[in-house]
Amino acid sequence: MKGTLVLAWVVARKDLQVELRTRERLAAMGAFVVLTALLFNYAVDRTVVHPGSIAAGLIWMTLILAGLLGLGRTFELEKEDGAFQGLLAAPLPREALYLGKVLSNAVLLAIVTALTVLVFAFFYQVVLPRNPLPLIGVLLLGVTGFSALGTLFSGITAGTRMGETLLPVLLFPLLVPLVMFGASATASLLGGFPASEIFGTLRILGAFTLIALAAGVTLFRFIVEE
Amino acid sequence: MSLGFVKWGALVLGLAGLALTVLFHWQVFFWVPTEASMGIVQRIFYIHLPAAWVAFFAFGIVAICSAVYLWLGIEKLDHAAQAAAEGGMIFTTIVLTSGPLWAKLAWGTWWTWEPRLTLTLLLWFIYLGYFMVRNSTDVPEKGKKFAAVVGIVGALNIPLIHLSVLWFRSLHPQPVVARTDGPQLHPDMLTTVLTALAAWTLVFLSLYLLRYGTARLEAAADRAVAATRSPAPVREGVAP
Amino acid sequence: MQQFWHVFIAYAVAWGLVFGWAVAIFRRMGRVEARLREAGLDTDPDAKGAAGRTLP
Numbered sequence: 331m332k333g334t335l336v337l338a339w340v341v342a343r344k345d346l347q348v349e350l351r352t353r354e355r356l357a358a359m360g361a362f363v364v365l366t367a368l369l370f371n372y373a374v375d376r377t378v379v380h381p382g383s384i385a386a387g388l389i390w391m392t393l394i395l396a397g398l399l400g401l402g403r404t405f406e407l408e409k410e411d412g413a414f415q416g417l418l419a420a421p422l423p424r425e426a427l428y429l430g431k432v433l434s435n436a437v438l439l440a441i442v443t444a445l446t447v448l449v450f451a452f453f454y455q456v457v458l459p460r461n462p463l464p465l466i467g468v469l470l471l472g473v474t475g476f477s478a479l480g481t482l483f484s485g486i487t488a489g490t491r492m493g494e495t496l497l498p499v500l501l502f503p504l505l506v507p508l509v510m511f512g513a514s515a516t517a518s519l520l521g522g523f524p525a526s527e528i529f530g531t532l533r534i535l536g537a538f539t540l541i542a543l544a545a546g547v548t549l550f551r552f553i554v555e556e
Numbered sequence: 557m558s559l560g561f562v563k564w565g566a567l568v569l570g571l572a573g574l575a576l577t578v579l580f581h582w583q584v585f586f587w588v589p590t591e592a593s594m595g596i597v598q599r600i601f602y603i604h605l606p607a608a609w610v611a612f613f614a615f616g617i618v619a620i621c622s623a624v625y626l627w628l629g630i631e632k633l634d635h636a637a638q639a640a641a642e643g644g645m646i647f648t649t650i651v652l653t654s655g656p657l658w659a660k661l662a663w664g665t666w667w668t669w670e671p672r673l674t675l676t677l678l679l680w681f682i683y684l685g686y687f688m689v690r691n692s693t694d695v696p697e698k699g700k701k702f703a704a705v706v707g708i709v710g711a712l713n714i715p716l717i718h719l720s721v722l723w724f725r726s727l728h729p730q731p732v733v734a735r736t737d738g739p740q741l742h743p744d745m746l747t748t749v750l751t752a753l754a755a756w757t758l759v760f761l762s763l764y765l766l767r768y769g770t771a772r773l774e775a776a777a778d779r780a781v782a783a784t785r786s787p788a789p790v791r792e793g794v795a796p
Numbered sequence: 797m798q799q800f801w802h803v804f805i806a807y808a809v810a811w812g813l814v815f816g817w818a819v820a821i822f823r824r825m826g827r828v829e830a831r832l833r834e835a836g837l838d839t840d841p842d843a844k845g846a847a848g849r850t851l852p
Binding site: 595596597599600603604607642643646649650653654657658660661759763766767769770773774777780781784 | 799800802803805806807809810813814816817824825829835
């Protein structure tokens with residue numbers, strides 16, 4: 331078990347190092363987030379509703395769409411030169427490969443999430459709570475669950491002809507609990523409610539993340555088998 | 557299951573299902589009393605609820621067969637899961653058409669964010685993903701495994717999705733059949749809905765067996781044709 | 797009157813879909829049988845096969 335986690339970290343570090351050098355996915359996702367936040371300004375009639383007052387929902391939708399952009403490319407890196415075959419041939423349990431990919435995706439998503447929240451605070455005068463820890467907790471939990479499910483499905487879509495266009499069809503129906511409870515907890519926290527209000531929500535988000543991780547760890551080996 | 561069993565099973569279940577279907581249509585249109593507050597449109601209920609039951613029952617078959625298929629790699633189970641998914645999608649579509657037709661007259665709107673209706677819509681999309689994944693791989697074996705994973709993950713998430721959509725307040729009539737303090741339906745209505753439930757289940761199982769048998773036959777045909785084309789294999793009885 | 801229409805459409809759609817599924821299955825079955833006959837194989841799974849060749 332410990333060995334698996336260490337190996338997962340090795341995989342994640344490799345991915346993050348590549349990302350650090352090219353910054354392709356981060357740049358694309360970051361630009362996507364800022365531009366989406368900008369478009370919301372024109373999509374919403376500001377005389378009727380201020381984007382700031384529905385910020386939690388907009389933040390989550392932006393996040394999901396930006397995440398989709400990045401998650402779809404999880405296995406893109408390994409497509410060249412048969413790198414994926416090399417990775418599979420390495421003395422590496424499939425669980426470690428999956429967890430490593432989840433971790434690297436989660437780190438990328440966390441960075442994008444921080445950017446999203448800051449962009450909304452900047453554009454729409456969303457007041458961030460004085461104690462940011464509960465908000466960070468909710469968002470991190472959401473990001474981990476999203477990454478766990480997204481990485482598994484990204485492994486599937488990478489093996490199909492349709493590629494990443496298939497990802498939302500598979501992923502979105504299952505993201506309902508995440509978006510619903512994530513957005514509602516975020517809304518309470520941005521509305522200045524105390525953290526004790528969202529414990530129930532946190533539990534469901536945690537359950538979602540655990541189920542997604544357990545399913546991914548168990549099932550990932552079947553989708554990368556030759 | 558041998559193919560002979562499949563054939564006779566489908567026949568017997570199909571005939572029984574057909575007989576019950578005729579019976580429940582007679583009950584629905586001539587016998588059961590009209591519901592007082594909703595009127596005639598309430599009769600949609602007698603296909604809506606059984607179809608929903610079959611849709612989720614079929615998804616249970618998909619999940620279990622998929623899981624065991626991945627675990628043991630028995631091809632039959634993949635065919636069983638695929639056949640159930642096909643039927644499940646048909647019955648989910650029935651739920652999604654009869655629901656709005658009822659809602660429009662009972663509550664004045666085609667669509668409500670009613671938990672069970674929303675859950676059924678999401679189930680429909682999970683089935684859609686199941687088939688899209690299955691049909692978009694170059695190697696069929698891969699598509700089968702992908703589809704199985706989609707089926708299992710979908711089934712694992714359904715309780716959580718259900719919990720989530722319940723969270724949004726419900727317009728739907730509260731569960732009337734399965735209640736601890738005894739059913740609140742008029743006894744004739746209960747009889748009718750139970751007949752309909754049995755009829756739909758039998759019809760589904762019959763067609764399901766047929767679909768499964770066809771899939772088995774197709775796989776066997778693929779193998780047989782491949783064997784007759786290639787010159788090498790030597791069979792008992794036709795050995796040189 | 798609208799009520800009757802809604803009930804009618806709901807039942808018609810339901811039976812149309814189920815019937816359509818059944819037809820699709822039987823057509824599929826017909827195609828397999830035609831293929832098997834072309835290959836000179838038995839289609840009845842119970843028969844031991846006059847030609848001495850049954851499905852694997």
